Amino acid sequence: MVRASGEPIHALIVDVDPLATELVSFALRREGWHVSVATDGPGALHMGRSDPPDLVVIEVDLPGLDGLEVMRGLRASRPTIPVMLLSTLTAPESRIEGLAQGCDDYVTKPFHIEEVVLRLRSLIKRSGLGVESGIIEVGDLILNEFSHEATRGGKPVSLTATEYRLLRLLMLNANRIVSKPKLLEEVWGYDFGGNTNIVELFISYLRKKVDSGHQPMIRTVRGCGYMLKAVSRPTG
Numbered sequence: 001m002v003r004a005s006g007e008p009i010h011a012l013i014v015d016v017d018p019l020a021t022e023l024v025s026f027a028l029r030r031e032g033w034h035v036s037v038a039t040d041g042p043g044a045l046h047m048g049r050s051d052p053p054d055l056v057v058i059e060v061d062l063p064g065l066d067g068l069e070v071m072r073g074l075r076a077s078r079p080t081i082p083v084m085l086l087s088t089l090t091a092p093e094s095r096i097e098g099l100a101q102g103c104d105d106y107v108t109k110p111f112h113i114e115e116v117v118l119r120l121r122s123l124i125k126r127s128g129l130g131v132e133s134g135i136i137e138v139g140d141l142i143l144n145e146f147s148h149e150a151t152r153g154g155k156p157v158s159l160t161a162t163e164y165r166l167l168r169l170l171m172l173n174a175n176r177i178v179s180k181p182k183l184l185e186e187v188w189g190y191d192f193g194g195n196t197n198i199v200e201l202f203i204s205y206l207r208k209k210v211d212s213g214h215q216p217m218i219r220t221v222r223g224c225g226y227m228l229k230a231v232s233r234p235t236g
Helices: 016-031 042-052 066-077 094-101 113-127 161-172 180-188 195-209
Strands: 009-016 035-039 057-058 083-087 107-109 135-138 141-144 151-152 155-157 218-220 226-227
Touching: 009 016, 009 042, 016 035, 016 113, 016 161, 035 042, 035 161, 042 057, 042 066, 057 066, 057 113, 066 083, 083 094, 083 113, 094 107, 094 135, 107 113, 135 161, 141 161, 161 180, 161 195, 180 226
Parallel strands: 009 035, 009 057, 057 083, 083 107
Antiparallel strands: 135 141, 141 151, 151 155, 218 226
């Protein structure tokens, strides 16, 4: 997803929790977004004014100014900026308060990062700021989500429908382990009674098509699953 101008979506993340910040930042950068980070309320307001973001993710419990105050401060100059609040407070009253104060979404910790990314993409779509780029790139491997065409090092890679779904899932989770059960669920829609041989078979098909003649990208992580590892683009 990019801006209508073709530029990356700019997200500002405001959180004192380094693990949560890194998790969200990494996931959004993998989506191709530009990410800025602030660790307190005053810093967030300064960054929001000096380099206005398209969307803000704010932890409610911040030092200096709390998340609701930061949201109000940012919206004083940009009333329609999409805001997601993050919080460790799970009581319904806390969520209701955040929504009543005007946040667009409210997510409690701990969260599933895939869900957070989908919710943020939805906020950008509803705001009218973003359009789908339809292109996933990992190193010199490129996948077009519209045409279902792939290239590696500029050369076409012919894919069946199942191979496309499998490769897309691995690329969206580049540099992360994807378990066999998750691959079965996401690509085939059921678990084959726990038999993962079908996954191994299609991974072997993909390796022949994607890695043949190139530095291998599809890695087996024994006992865990598979990872599509980004490699440097060839130079010269």
